[in-house]
Amino acid sequence: MDKLIQLFQDIGKLWEKYGDSYITGMRNTLILAVTATVIGCLIGFLCGILNTIPYSKNDPWLKRALLTLIRGIVRVYVEVFRGTPMVLQAVFIFYGLPYFTDNAVQFKGNEGIWLASMIVVSINTGAYMAESVRGGIISVDPGQTEGAKAIGMTHVQTMLHVILPQALRNILPQIGNNFIINLKDTSVMFIIGFTEFFATHKSVAGATFKYFPSAALEMVGYLAMTLIASFLLRWVEKKLDGSSSYDLANVDPLTMTAGTYNHPQKGGPFDDRDRKEDNK
Amino acid sequence: MSEMILQVNHLSKSFGKHEVLKDIDFTVNKGDVISVIGASGSGKSTLLRCINLLETPTSGEILYHGTNVADRKVKAHEYRSHVGMVFQSFNLFNNMTVLQNCMIGQVKVLRRSKAEAKEKALYFLEKVGMLPYINAKPRQISGGQKQRVAIARALAMDPEVLLFDEPTSALDPEMVGEVLTVMQNLAQEGMTMLVVTHEMAFARDVSNRVVFMANGVICEQGSPEDVFGNPQRQETKDFLTRFRNA
Numbered sequence: 014m015d016k017l018i019q020l021f022q023d024i025g026k027l028w029e030k031y032g033d034s035y036i037t038g039m040r041n042t043l044i045l046a047v048t049a050t051v052i053g054c055l056i057g058f059l060c061g062i063l064n065t066i067p068y069s070k071n072d073p074w075l076k077r078a079l080l081t082l083i084r085g086i087v088r089v090y091v092e093v094f095r096g097t098p099m100v101l102q103a104v105f106i107f108y109g110l111p112y113f114t115d116n117a118v119q120f121k122g123n124e125g126i127w128l129a130s131m132i133v134v135s136i137n138t139g140a141y142m143a144e145s146v147r148g149g150i151i152s153v154d155p156g157q158t159e160g161a162k163a164i165g166m167t168h169v170q171t172m173l174h175v176i177l178p179q180a181l182r183n184i185l186p187q188i189g190n191n192f193i194i195n196l197k198d199t200s201v202m203f204i205i206g207f208t209e210f211f212a213t214h215k216s217v218a219g220a221t222f223k224y225f226p227s228a229a230l231e232m233v234g235y236l237a238m239t240l241i242a243s244f245l246l247r248w249v250e251k252k253l254d255g256s257s258s259y260d261l262a263n264v265d266p267l268t269m270t271a272g273t274y275n276h277p278q279k280g281g282p283f284d285d286r287d288r289k290e291d292n293k
Numbered sequence: 294m295s296e297m298i299l300q301v302n303h304l305s306k307s308f309g310k311h312e313v314l315k316d317i318d319f320t321v322n323k324g325d326v327i328s329v330i331g332a333s334g335s336g337k338s339t340l341l342r343c344i345n346l347l348e349t350p351t352s353g354e355i356l357y358h359g360t361n362v363a364d365r366k367v368k369a370h371e372y373r374s375h376v377g378m379v380f381q382s383f384n385l386f387n388n389m390t391v392l393q394n395c396m397i398g399q400v401k402v403l404r405r406s407k408a409e410a411k412e413k414a415l416y417f418l419e420k421v422g423m424l425p426y427i428n429a430k431p432r433q434i435s436g437g438q439k440q441r442v443a444i445a446r447a448l449a450m451d452p453e454v455l456l457f458d459e460p461t462s463a464l465d466p467e468m469v470g471e472v473l474t475v476m477q478n479l480a481q482e483g484m485t486m487l488v489v490t491h492e493m494a495f496a497r498d499v500s501n502r503v504v505f506m507a508n509g510v511i512c513e514q515g516s517p518e519d520v521f522g523n524p525q526r527q528e529t530k531d532f533l534t535r536f537r538n539a
Contacts, residue, residue: 154387156384162369164447165372259426
């Protein structure tokens, strides 16, 4: 019990002195994770769509060759970035580009670090999302495509209006997964000097030698971020599903029931004019 | 003779080595209500899917007002907007309401205005008796209701001919009637229809021509009275006997 009280006191002291640093770290982590997840999803959707363009033996060879090439490139991209650690990719790109271009391209200063981190986390997320999106598209019932084709939709229209909205719903849990992984895994970006939440811990612990209290604080911080994220994602899923009930449309201004038809010249069935004619 | 809409010449379709359709010839004239009957696996559905180009024919031609649509140069999606199709499994768009299902094709393919599309959709939804359900999602309505919406969706595109691929086979018995009634009304209004069906009563009473298929060929065709009352081929007799006994 004494230890616990001491821990809270230590955390209190740390927060008093370094609270701003922790908050800045958290903010940077959030910005990086959100942006990279969004860009990663866009990359993933692009790759997933390119990967599922159908072609048959009857198509011209140029189209087939092009599609095969695109699929090959996407495949290599996915396998390379899924198959290597992100921490290494960060180093590879951050130091590799200046190395190969004789410092013509380099990530200068704070902006450079931000840019490099964004790029690395985004393409990493994209590699995972490419497969998720492909799976999401495949999992939509082929009958949906046939239904769309049968009313004359092109491939692009079918994708845009019928398949992708359903695929997006299917992969939303995957997107959430990736976002939460990104929240935590952006911590490896400290390797190129990015000051996110975990980097704050390193500097604070280095200055105060209070490793455990700082780590405890970080644990709570990360957990708070991920819990809020998963709560928000559940809420979005619910919103997308729409309400489970529907209203019966009994009255619709555009439609007419029998007997309410009005002729432009002769009027309706209950007009006086009609009755006069009946009386003749 | 009335105007010819579709003419199928020497149509063949193989899946790998399996030849499903062998040298099919037949025509669809304006106002025809044609029932295609036959045992499962005789190629009825494949024939229908070939006509709508959901399957690419292996050889032969499909003439739509004289143009061969099986030719690669013809844009399949343009042709399909003139030929409606109703599927066994409904294939309503799950991410849209009933009303949106009937509007999307009109707006995106026929480039109608939203107001015009809505008016048209409501007109046909009323016709199939689904007007109260325009706000429902497909998963919230029954099979028979889904199929009636699917018919309205196809009709809203103002197709010249409507293809039905076993429209009642996936339905519970008590829902078959509501769909058949809608189809019967359409036939009476002069809609050109090509119906693959196992509903012999419908084939006999509603259609003006019955096509009997067996093993990938058209075995016999003619008026319902001839095919049902006086079948010429042994295959037809066997098939009809089996149906009567079942």
